[in-house]
Structures are given as structure tokens and as C-alpha cells.
Amino acid sequence: MTDYSPFTGRRADPPKPVLVQRLWRVTNAHGSVLSCGLYLHPYGIEARCGYGSEDNFLMSQVERTPQAARERADEWLATALSRGFAITE
Numbered sequence: 001m002t003d004y005s006p007f008t009g010r011r012a013d014p015p016k017p018v019l020v021q022r023l024w025r026v027t028n029a030h031g032s033v034l035s036c037g038l039y040l041h042p043y044g045i046e047a048r049c050g051y052g053s054e055d056n057f058l059m060s061q062v063e064r065t066p067q068a069a070r071e072r073a074d075e076w077l078a079t080a081l082s083r084g085f086a087i088t089e
Contacts (some may be wrong), residue, residue, distance in 0.1 A: 020045065020066075023073045026085035033088065034058075034080055036073045038066060045069040049076050 018040040025035040036049040041062050047069040050057030059076060063069040081087070 017041075017046070017048070023047075023070065024077055025088045026077070026080050027088045028083075028085050034085060036076060038069050038073070047073045047076075049073065 020038040020040055022035065022037045025033055027033050032051060034049065034051055036047065039046045039048055044062050044064040045066050045068075046060060046062045048057045049059045061069070061072045063072060
């Protein structure tokens with residue numbers, strides 16, 4: 001991590017996302033796996049949904065409470081299931 005200095009223009013590196021809980025994984029007909037998890041965020045809990053690594057996400061929403069983040073992830077799961085995905089875990 002580098003420290004910010006107005007003379008060098010360096011800023012602190014953003015913290016790596018910390019996975020709190022993996023909520024679900026779904027697979028489409030082509031075998032692509034879409035997963036969703038809850039991550040720590042400076043302003044609350046972040047729900048992330050995407051393919052592959054944690055840096056490759058399609059949707060992200062920061063909520064103040066874990067319950068609100070889980071509800072958002074449930075909405076995304078319902079959308080994925082309505083579009084032909086099947087639960088794998």
C-alpha cells in the first residue's frame with residue numbers, strides 16, 4: 001500500500017474485497033457459472049453477482065444491512081432463474 005502525497009500524486013491502494021458469505025451459484029445451458037456473494041464494504045455490505053473472479057462482476061449493490069443485501073441477491077437470483085439458469089449449490 002502506498003501513502004498519498006500531494007507532491008507525488010500517489011494514493012492508497014483500495015482494499016481487496018473480503019468475502020463474507022457465498023450466497024448462491026447458478027449455471028446456464030452453456031455451462032457458465034454465475035455466483036453471488038456478500039462482501040465487506042466501507043459503507044456497509046456489498047452484494048456482488050458475476051462470472052469467475054471477484055473482480056469480474058456484473059452487478060453490485062451496497063446496502064447498510066446484511067439482510068437488505070441478501071434481499072437484493074434474492075431478487076437477482078429470481079431474475080437468473082427466470083432466464084433459464086439452474087441452481088448448482
